[in-house]
Amino acid sequence: MKSMPWRDFFALVVSIGVVGLGLGATMPLTALTLDQRGVGTHIIGMITAVSALGILAVSPFVSRMVGRFGARATMIGAVWAAALATIAMQATDSLLAWSALRCVFGGAMGVLFTIGEAWVNRLAPDNSRGRVIAIYTTSFTFFQLLGPGLVALFNARISWSFAACGLLFLLALPGLMLISNSGPQREAEEHGVRWCLILPRMPMIVLGAGFFALFDTLALSLLPLYAMRHGVSTELALLSATVVLIGDTGLQFVLGWMADRYGRARVHAGCGVAVCLLLPLMPLAVGTPWLWWTLLLLLGAAAGGTYMLALVACGERFTGLSLTSASAIVNATWGVTSGGGPLLTGVLMQSVGINALPAVMWVCAALFVGSAVWERARKIV
Known part of the structure; x- marks a missing residue:
């Protein structure tokens, strides 16, 4: 029976928790900002749904990315993509550009969730897998719950809310760097x-x-x-x-x-x-x-x-x-x-x-x- 690599586990949990915090802040901030600009709810819904298209677009290729670059490097790249796409939303009011950026953002989230879920499963011992996965999902949901509160804070005090949300994602990088790169392996299946x-x-x-x-x-x-x-x-x-x-x-x-x-x-x-x-x-x-x-x-x-x-x-x-x-x-x-x-x-x-x-x-x-x-x-x- 394998032992639990606690350092890797908690580093992964904290990293994905930070991603949840950024996600929980970015989603309501996008809808709130568009509403304040007078954009109709149907357009807001469409731009929000574009993230799902990003998840769908990237899903068939995640195992190939892991096979080629390794789990940790792929996750680090996805964190940077999410951060830069969110920061870039601060620089433009174009709805078309926002749609493209939200698609990139959704793709990055798809990569992070796919690898994170596979990685925590690989770390978990068979006899405690339910509890280990529960800690992982609970952490993510808890941090996501804090996101809307950050939106209220950002909107009230600073004028560069999207840039601040984008920088939040970068806080996941130290945790990912601490992990021993023991994630899903680079296997021979090209x-x-x-x-x-x-x-x-x-x-x-x-x-x-x-x-x-x-x-x-x-x-x-x-x-x-x-x-x-x-x-x-x-x-x-x-x-x-x-x-x-x-x-x-x-x-x-x-x-x-x-x-x-x-x-x-x-x-x-x-x-x-x-x-x-x-x-x-x-x-x-x-x-x-x-x-x-x-x-x-x-x-x-x-x-x-x-x-x-x-x-x-x-x-x-x-x-x-x-x-x-x-x-x-x-x-x-x-x-x-x-x-x-x-x-x-x-x-x-x-x-x-x-x-x-x-x-x-x-x-x-x-x-x-x-x-x-x-x-x-x-x-x-």
Whole structure:
């Protein structure tokens, strides 16, 4: 049984946490700045969605980059790309230029998340993988929660907010330099690992990641609107997304411990079942504050568990560049779902009714639970 390289682990966690801080600040800053310039919400949404295109564009090539340059060098390059793309947004008001820069930014994030998730899986011992991955995801989410507060600070005190956000990313470099470069190895597979060989082994992983990407994006964008349409005040409605993220952040380690003790597949499927049981309660709970906040905390925890345990499953099933490719598929799934899901849900909420929001989430969660049953029946490992 291998021992845990704690220095490498904590250096990686801190580095990715700093990336989460920069990401959590950059996303609302972009939307806020465009809104202050009088840009319509449809354009803001399109520019925001361009980041997902960047993730999709880079995902097929990450394992090749790692094979050619090594994990640490590739991550350092991605940090510089994210920083420079964000700083460059300070220098122009062109929407076309912003779209291109956001695409570069999304690609950099895709590289960082893919390698970071594969790397932490490689570091984690088998008997504590759930807890190790939970620390990693909890750190990222916690730092991301701090980002909007930095936006308020930057906007109030300095006039070069994008440059400041860009410089935040560079704070990840010292941590990356401390790591012993023990990440995903440069293997002999010159062209990486074909996705068609990996996908059949990860339906539950893909659907778990896809569900959480949809849930996370809808919670941040449309959940406050859902609450307001049900009569919740604007101030409390805006807190709804924060409460979901708090639930996601606060209970991940518990779920990771449960996965290590009782089995990852069982806890993973249990998270999906919990979501399916909780979502139908949303229309009933929204009018009762204590019930609403409790429901959102539990939903955030269970939904976050579907993603965290999907990462654990990647580490259980894959190694080397195959693990990097599996992580790239997870991030490509995130890009597709977070880009297209809100568009479809918004149309349904407008045409069918406001309760289309929990209905869409429920369908996706049910597909995830169905994939768990399918994998169990076919004994996929």
